[in-house]
Amino acid sequence: MYLKTLMSGNEAIARGAWEAGVRFASAYPGTPSTEILENIARYREVRSQWSVNEKTALEAALGASLGGVRTLCAMKHVGLNVAADPLFSSSYTGVNAGLVIVTADDPGCHSSQNEQDNRYYAQAAKLPLIEPSDSQEALDFTRMAFELSEEYDTPVLLRVTTRIAHGKSPVTTWERAEATAPAYERAMTKHVLVPAVARPRHTAVEERLARLQAYAESSPMNRIEWGSTRLGVISSGVAYQYAREVLGDNASYLKLGMSFPFPAALARSFISQVEQVIIIEELEPFLEQAVRALGMGDEHPIVGKSLIPRTGELDSRTVALSLAPALAAANGRPAVADRTPANPPTDGVDPGALGAFGTFGTPATGELASLLAPGRTAEQAVGRPPMFCAGCPHRGVFYELGRLPVMVSGDIGCYALGAMPPFSAIDTCIDMGASIAAGLGFQAALDILKPDKPARTIAVIGDSTFFHSGMTGLLDAAYNGVGVITIILDNRITAMTGHQENPGSGFTLSGAPAREAELETLVRAIGIEMVQTVDPFDLAQVREAIESAMGNPGPSVIIARGPCALLRRLAVRRPAYQVDQDTCRKCKACLHVACPALYVDGENVQIDAETCVGCGVCSQVCRFGSIRQTDAAKDGDE
């Protein structure tokens, strides 16, 4: 009997990579991919590192692979945009030891700026694409991906989505097998991608793709599960699980674990044995396009995105309701339309969307019946958006920025919450590291349109985001002399993804001490002459620094240095504050700092002593001096 453990997909990928003999791993943290490297770092046999960004992570990974050790590189979906340049080149260079690149996509934008479907990267870069649909497959497929990578001399793109990455299911594990890599040999005609080399490499890539397609036809990662042949489902990843949940044995399944190159012969054979075909996939019609290209739709009607939503995350109910037009007719009742805000609209489904596709005789029993039931209406509950923690160093900066007539160019991190009320102090949030260069452009537009009295643009960026790709934007501003003001919110950690170390934090992924990048030195070396460092818990300092910067027409930098309130090794907990109700004028100005420790109690504002960490920002907002520290009171009690 196997001993099974419950693992997330991310843990399983890390385990699978370790079992496959991986010895080098690199990543830049990003939800939902972060835990892959955090888990792989626990294995002593693997040298693991947080890279400065996804591009350097993949370049390092390719170097390690060519150098002769099996390598894993992980990132979130938008991170692969950053790493796209080495991704495409790595397809041409090929590998030496196995190289697996993990992209963790985020349908539904749980914590991302878009929901792009990275399966197209495999197609565009001509790399094999693997899509596990639970944790066991995440482990097994990762092992297989390394074999595939070496056998076909190609990086392999392993794509998971949030529910696979963070979902947990039982996993049987295996032992580690050390991989023996060929010794490195200089291969100028393969690794030096000058035009004369790249042209023949393109031909080699196309030949490799043909061989990979042949492999996909019989890969154990692709399988047919026979049920009713009235309906054939083609699916991959987590979408396969929703399809199974909804249709059970009332359909047959072509379940694709290796979805690119598309196994055309296998698909033809499957389609020829079922009456009608539905492609159930999240986001884009990636599989659907390949299926339609087979040209079998006349005899075996095909539906896909005309029924299944193209936007947002799927779940069982969404799939069931999407199929309702076809299901319900079979059950002799009208299509169910549950139009509560919490449920996806089905109104958009035009019966014509079925086209030649008929209905299928799936009895709506058990789980399917409950999925199709009209359901309850959602309660109108007061929202619970995330907010700055008590003691967060960002609070004071955004309180001050919210009071200024400036354009604020934002970036990716916890501080994007500065866009929310009551601060409402951010104009844009684009991509990792965009704030400074986008701020430069905005400042340039203001300078062009109002040369006499241009307004000012302030870019805000976190320490890790600055290292990731903000530095280049700042160099751009310094070089071109554009007067964007940059505030680096240096909270000493990569906070939003759950406290990952970075070049400024003083530690590596494995916890070893690291050389700290000095922001002040770095910024000066880039060419910024005016550099001010402030304590973000001191509002007057923040205000004065911004005023001085606005008095200087050139580009300048303010480093707001204060540790993340959740960072135990640096955050300081001081005595809590309390409101002196006798002198309090009940103006509630203090609520504008939106601190979870402050709450309204009838006419009064109170401070929860358990939550307050004594940062003192609220007391600086009170014009009547009514918010004071409780240390005296505490001493008196004891």
Add this chain to the structure above:
Amino acid sequence: MSETTNVMLVGVGGQGTILASRVLAQLLLDAGLDVKMSEVHGMAQRGGSVTTHVRFGRRVAAPTISPGQAHFILAFECMEASRYAHYLTKDGVIIANTRRIPSLPILIGREAYPDDIASRLASRCIDARWLDASAVAAGLGNVRVENTVLLGAFSTFLAFPEDAWKQALGTVIPTKHVELNLAAFAAGRRLTQQ
């Protein structure tokens, strides 16, 4: 096909919903069942609403619970109980903590914390069992074990023996906290055992 049981744990970041769901998942794994558990990380520590989905049975396909599918909801906070009530099946049960944690719109005085949550759910024929798990936990000396109190209260709704739960608690909870959590679990069971 054997039925799947669907349990949602809902609360506010920092309340220990994830630890509670890990204990539940361990219990199910020990019982030899197929389990799928789904949670979303990211902003969980920033005071947002957090949910964990746990599904178990002989074979579980989808990792998430859709509206209308939850047999049980463990609500760690009063307002969160109402936010996810529509996830219940027709006969589903909410085991809910009466604790109130105001959210941002309430903290800044733009909205009031609703007073009528229990009566609204009752008027919609939603079977909610309210308990003051936080008070029980505080009585044991640490409000943080309110998650285990709730788990204890929930345990009487499933057919697993008490010892199996205790074993799962022992596996998941760090040794130095096990005793307190076993006490919290027992206290929780007493709340729903009558």
